[in-house]
Amino acid sequence: MAVTPAAPWVLHPERALPADPGTRAIARRIFDETERLPIVSMHGHVDAAMLEADLPFPDPSALLVTPDHYLVRMLVSQSTSPGAVRDAGVRSVADLGVAGGTEQEVETDPRVIWRRFCAGWPAFRGTPTRLWLEHVLAEVFEAPAPPSPENADALYDHLADRLARPEYRPRALFERFGIEVLATTDAATSPLDAHARLAAGGWGGRVIPTFRPDPLLEAGHAGWAAQLADLSEVSGIDAFGYDRFLDAIRERRRAFIRAGARATDHGHLRADMTPLPDADARALFESALRTPLDAGSAAAFTAHLLFQQAAMSADDGLVMQVHTGVVRDHDRGAAARFGANIGFDIPVQAEFTRALRPALEAFGHDPGFRLIVFTVDETVYSRELAPLAGAYPALRLGAPWWFLDAPEAMRRFRAATIETAGLRNTSGFVDDTRAFCSIPARHDLARRADASFLAGLVAEHRLDLDEAVDSAIDLAYRLAQESYPAPETVEVTA
Amino acid sequence: MAVTPAAPWVLHPERALPADPGTRAIARRIFDETERLPIVSMHGHVDAAMLEADLPFPDPSALLVTPDHYLVRMLVSQSTSPGAVRDAGVRSVADLGVAGGTEQEVETDPRVIWRRFCAGWPAFRGTPTRLWLEHVLAEVFEAPAPPSPENADALYDHLADRLARPEYRPRALFERFGIEVLATTDAATSPLDAHARLAAGGWGGRVIPTFRPDPLLEAGHAGWAAQLADLSEVSGIDAFGYDRFLDAIRERRRAFIRAGARATDHGHLRADMTPLPDADARALFESALRTPLDAGSAAAFTAHLLFQQAAMSADDGLVMQVHTGVVRDHDRGAAARFGANIGFDIPVQAEFTRALRPALEAFGHDPGFRLIVFTVDETVYSRELAPLAGAYPALRLGAPWWFLDAPEAMRRFRAATIETAGLRNTSGFVDDTRAFCSIPARHDLARRADASFLAGLVAEHRLDLDEAVDSAIDLAYRLAQESYPAPETVEVTA
Amino acid sequence: MAVTPAAPWVLHPERALPADPGTRAIARRIFDETERLPIVSMHGHVDAAMLEADLPFPDPSALLVTPDHYLVRMLVSQSTSPGAVRDAGVRSVADLGVAGGTEQEVETDPRVIWRRFCAGWPAFRGTPTRLWLEHVLAEVFEAPAPPSPENADALYDHLADRLARPEYRPRALFERFGIEVLATTDAATSPLDAHARLAAGGWGGRVIPTFRPDPLLEAGHAGWAAQLADLSEVSGIDAFGYDRFLDAIRERRRAFIRAGARATDHGHLRADMTPLPDADARALFESALRTPLDAGSAAAFTAHLLFQQAAMSADDGLVMQVHTGVVRDHDRGAAARFGANIGFDIPVQAEFTRALRPALEAFGHDPGFRLIVFTVDETVYSRELAPLAGAYPALRLGAPWWFLDAPEAMRRFRAATIETAGLRNTSGFVDDTRAFCSIPARHDLARRADASFLAGLVAEHRLDLDEAVDSAIDLAYRLAQESYPAPETVEVTA
Incomplete structure (x- = not known):
């Protein structure tokens, strides 16, 4: 399935800045001076071996869904409520690919996991997960549109295509x-x-x-x-x-x-x-x-x-x-x-x-x-x-x-x-x-x-x-x- | 005493919406979609017997003052401070009609209770009681004006008149x-x-x-x-x-x-x-x-x-x-x-x-x-x-x-x-x-x-x-x- | 060193009022009614003997720096971090003139203490100490400018001059x-x-x-x-x-x-x-x-x-x-x-x-x-x-x-x-x-x-x-x- 480059998804440049116009203008001037500063990341949990190996990331779900406990917990929290998360087949973390215990039935198809995540996208309204993923998808991976049940496969293909390119390897x-x-x-x-x-x-x-x-x-x-x-x-x-x-x-x-x-x-x-x-x-x-x-x-x-x-x-x-x-x-x-x-x-x-x-x-x-x-x-x-x-x-x-x-x-x-x-x-x-x-x-x-x-x-x-x-x-x-x-x-x- | 329908009391339609004009306009558009939705009241303390009997409410004080512990507690909290509450004769909850213990001297005249409440109206500035009562008085009972010492009796009469009408019975x-x-x-x-x-x-x-x-x-x-x-x-x-x-x-x-x-x-x-x-x-x-x-x-x-x-x-x-x-x-x-x-x-x-x-x-x-x-x-x-x-x-x-x-x-x-x-x-x-x-x-x-x-x-x-x-x-x-x-x-x- | 009266330092009259223009205008109207009311100070720690003696305050540091524990603690908190506070020689409260324990080496030169405070002025961004001191300096003592390493001595002289005048005595x-x-x-x-x-x-x-x-x-x-x-x-x-x-x-x-x-x-x-x-x-x-x-x-x-x-x-x-x-x-x-x-x-x-x-x-x-x-x-x-x-x-x-x-x-x-x-x-x-x-x-x-x-x-x-x-x-x-x-x-x- 092809990418749809004709309609780029552009995040609002003043997102998460204050609503009051006067204050926003000031915030914009301040942010202009910090937006492009280098990143000093003095505490985190990235695996050094990943950077050492510098292999392509395996697939969109293994990169963005399964290991993200903010994301997984939210989808599971909605798994018994009426709505898209339950309807998409999320019953437990295993349905999002999480393995590590005694559970035998763990979803292994990354595309199924990705569809479940896309179906649950509305659950992230108002959360930082939503804002982070918008940034990751739109800015890092030039995704054409936010996740939705309708575009789940197209988005998956877009991301998989990007991940296969050398410029998306870890280093x-x-x-x-x-x-x-x-x-x-x-x-x-x-x-x-x-x-x-x-x-x-x-x-x-x-x-x-x-x-x-x-x-x-x-x-x-x-x-x-x-x-x-x-x-x-x-x-x-x-x-x-x-x-x-x-x-x-x-x-x-x-x-x-x-x-x-x-x-x-x-x-x-x-x-x-x-x-x-x-x-x-x-x-x-x-x-x-x-x-x-x-x-x-x-x-x-x-x-x-x-x-x-x-x-x-x-x-x-x-x-x-x-x-x-x-x-x-x-x-x-x-x-x-x-x-x-x-x-x-x-x-x-x-x-x-x-x-x-x-x-x-x-x-x-x-x-x-x-x-x-x-x-x-x-x-x-x-x-x-x-x-x-x-x-x-x-x-x-x-x-x-x-x-x-x-x-x-x-x-x-x-x-x-x-x-x-x-x-x-x-x-x-x-x-x-x-x-x-x-x-x-x-x-x-x-x-x-x-x-x-x-x-x-x-x-x-x-x-x-x-x-x-x-x-x-x-x-x-x-x-x-x-x-x-x-x-x-x-x-x-x- | 007659109602004064010539000068209706209208609550501001955008009350309790944000001050910033741009944000308020958005809030107004959102609220337009929810304002008239049915009420689903899944937890409360209304008495089923009241709806079963469907009798007229007895009087404004018995309906709005005496049983409202938000209201009663606030008036009592001001009862020893200089000001209108004390001057109106509130010394304890009994002065607002509350009975239920050993106290013998309990105010029974609903008009006296109502006057005490009206005198204490400024005590509710900034409280939800104020906002709820404004809604009840202006929207439910078409009251002509907010409570005040001057209009206490007129307001009482207005409400008593409404309560006597069939369209103000519980059902x-x-x-x-x-x-x-x-x-x-x-x-x-x-x-x-x-x-x-x-x-x-x-x-x-x-x-x-x-x-x-x-x-x-x-x-x-x-x-x-x-x-x-x-x-x-x-x-x-x-x-x-x-x-x-x-x-x-x-x-x-x-x-x-x-x-x-x-x-x-x-x-x-x-x-x-x-x-x-x-x-x-x-x-x-x-x-x-x-x-x-x-x-x-x-x-x-x-x-x-x-x-x-x-x-x-x-x-x-x-x-x-x-x-x-x-x-x-x-x-x-x-x-x-x-x-x-x-x-x-x-x-x-x-x-x-x-x-x-x-x-x-x-x-x-x-x-x-x-x-x-x-x-x-x-x-x-x-x-x-x-x-x-x-x-x-x-x-x-x-x-x-x-x-x-x-x-x-x-x-x-x-x-x-x-x-x-x-x-x-x-x-x-x-x-x-x-x-x-x-x-x-x-x-x-x-x-x-x-x-x-x-x-x-x-x-x-x-x-x-x-x-x-x-x-x-x-x-x-x-x-x-x-x-x-x-x-x-x-x-x-x- | 002389005062520089030609360029008065005027605090913004609407400082600390809301940013939203409409709300600020309302706040300004409210504040107009309270700004000049008398001060009723019903709990504090001013020394009655100071008012009884009514002697001139000794010097700017003894008045404004050494006894102000909000100010002293903040400067000390920055004393081991790279920056102006450490560079100005603040190692402990004693370097700001605080005496009262066993420490022998206590700074006694008020001008040195004042320079240290002025060097640390940026540490107070966003604190009430900053707002209070701006008021004290600009409004009470007509200081020509906010503290800075460059104007520390001039500001000291300005304040010392004021403190010597009878109209700056306690009463x-x-x-x-x-x-x-x-x-x-x-x-x-x-x-x-x-x-x-x-x-x-x-x-x-x-x-x-x-x-x-x-x-x-x-x-x-x-x-x-x-x-x-x-x-x-x-x-x-x-x-x-x-x-x-x-x-x-x-x-x-x-x-x-x-x-x-x-x-x-x-x-x-x-x-x-x-x-x-x-x-x-x-x-x-x-x-x-x-x-x-x-x-x-x-x-x-x-x-x-x-x-x-x-x-x-x-x-x-x-x-x-x-x-x-x-x-x-x-x-x-x-x-x-x-x-x-x-x-x-x-x-x-x-x-x-x-x-x-x-x-x-x-x-x-x-x-x-x-x-x-x-x-x-x-x-x-x-x-x-x-x-x-x-x-x-x-x-x-x-x-x-x-x-x-x-x-x-x-x-x-x-x-x-x-x-x-x-x-x-x-x-x-x-x-x-x-x-x-x-x-x-x-x-x-x-x-x-x-x-x-x-x-x-x-x-x-x-x-x-x-x-x-x-x-x-x-x-x-x-x-x-x-x-x-x-x-x-x-x-x-x-």
């Missing part, structure tokens, strides 16, 4: 997107092979790892001992002793730094960073070697180890990122049947004032320490995070994360934090995406949102236009660089 | 309001006599009951045993045994379904639905037969029984509504003196992520189960409810409830939920009112609010106008129907 | 600001000498004390016994016995009333006002005389004593103000090194529904009792405080406090509370400032914010313009007076 898109640097997320026990091959291969794109040690810090899980074994192997340090365990983690951090890492990332249920007396920590470690810790002890040990990670960051210069407050795999039955991380991750209330206190008291004024906190509980913005970031030099507020990475939520974030924390105590935009093709869409939308917010301040004579432009460049580009400084060169000591 | 208003279906709220032990007579009487208006078993699920209250006696009598099943207790509830649910019910409703302090092991539940039941349970056990038993209600809904198809998070009768002295439910009900923090998990894991993907959650703690919208509703097919977000059923709060609700849950995971508008004459006002205001919100998306090129119109019709009409499907016909087995 | 500014009444905050054990001398001196300015007994109610602190000694001395009542302790507090309240006080103020971690049985309270008092109470007992005793303060207010007519929910001196090391109250005070979650219940049940309908509640946790606005204030006659919502005293937060406050509590259940604007010269700036900004919010209601036809003007005058002037009525004359009985 070509990386360059076309104007990505200056891309940080991946990697297990602490990862040997970083793909990163090494990428670096050795001579391709110019800058792709750096991020150190994520979560399972090593969760001694209440049955798999913790296996984690220690992996850690021992990759670090060359026998990690089955408390001091050596910490040494092995330090060694992995150094290895990540050598591979270009700028940051660590930590995703536990709570942000608590209360250290334990040394003897207590050792005792918990020994106990955990024998049997998984109970919930209370496990939480205390995780808090202790997060404090140790903060101490290591103050020492080695890796920026410490915290993404907390989410019950992962809320539906345990669905996780078993379809796999983990399929959209059933639900936030709970967050607390930072007391949780971060020990680490901030210890390192909050240290010029070598940087802590960036992300939340999906926006009630802490004005109450806790803005006051903390507006006081402690080491702390910056991460960009609105996950469910909050959307225009209305970004507006609330700025309104809730600017008056207490200002703008330069925030991290700049962080996309946190695993959808490679959506990276420019996400940065574009964030730049529009910030231009819109700043335009409101200018329109109300609370800020001058030249200041707003300068701040918009901060938010779109400079702060992401500056919030994630490169650690100083580290000597290999182990 | 006539029901028809004039364009109510397609009206759901009442009824005790689980209610014999539903008025509903039966209404159905038998041949009047065309569709009035259906809603199953509310709250006191049966609260085994910490002294009146629980009496509830079991009532349940036994109305169901014909001896409910003084755990299995028979559940059977009797099932039987009442079937009776409600036979009477047309679509839903149940549950208003406990917490939404917790954690089931207990069967033996534990039986033991608590037996214990409660002897003496009211302590607070902890009572809460655990209520949680268990809510899970059982969810299981019954998955089985019999009644939609499960949850309205939780309110301390009822916060001022216990006032409740004793003046009666329960007089406005002193105050919300507390809500939690849903963990509370709903057992029920959603068990039934959240079941096509036969529908759960609709209402909250007066808006902090859970973006953090918990939108992520849950944007994942689980069975869950829908109820419309902004009670204190949040107001333009600013409705705007916040949409902004906080649309980006994660979209629009079609919400319930459509639910008025939850006991003020019969305010039903059209409430739906009108909600339709204005949704048209305004959608117009903002269109004005910012985040949605097309035709999509916005389609979604507005969803929110105003289709979703209320679809969120409360009729259970399939149930065979009577007991 | 002259007090009169120029149009302050009708100014309430200070004073320890319960203060002899109120400065207030007495001010009253005796015959200057017309009205300056009244506020009774703040916090440390007397915190029996978990080591300094509690010393507080009792001070209380005994100033009251003439031996306070080392439970009954005499309460008597001594009553006596101090009477002394404050005689000095013109209208209110008390209470700043504890929690708002809990649960009374203890008399015997338990006595036992805790006796125990605390021997050794500081543990945390749980101390909190229970504080809650008991807050209930007693409510009872005393119901008796003597002092308005009870509550400012709770803040962890003071979050960074204990910084507090030791630099002094207390230097900006490291961080909010935690607040709770009022249960906390205030005992006091509201006891006194919430008492015409002689007035409770005004301030919060830095805005999640309680719509959930707890608006429902409480919209029901209990005694309760009023305090103006947005501290971090929330800013345009965006004020807009959220009104939007979150008006629909349930209306306008007249709020306190009117309360500046709570220790920065004397910022008083008119703060009232000006609050009046602009309220005019803007009300204009939005008018533009959306939810309120008439004449009503909006009347309400704006309430909010700017009348409600502050009326919310803090003068106690009736109290007979001295002890």
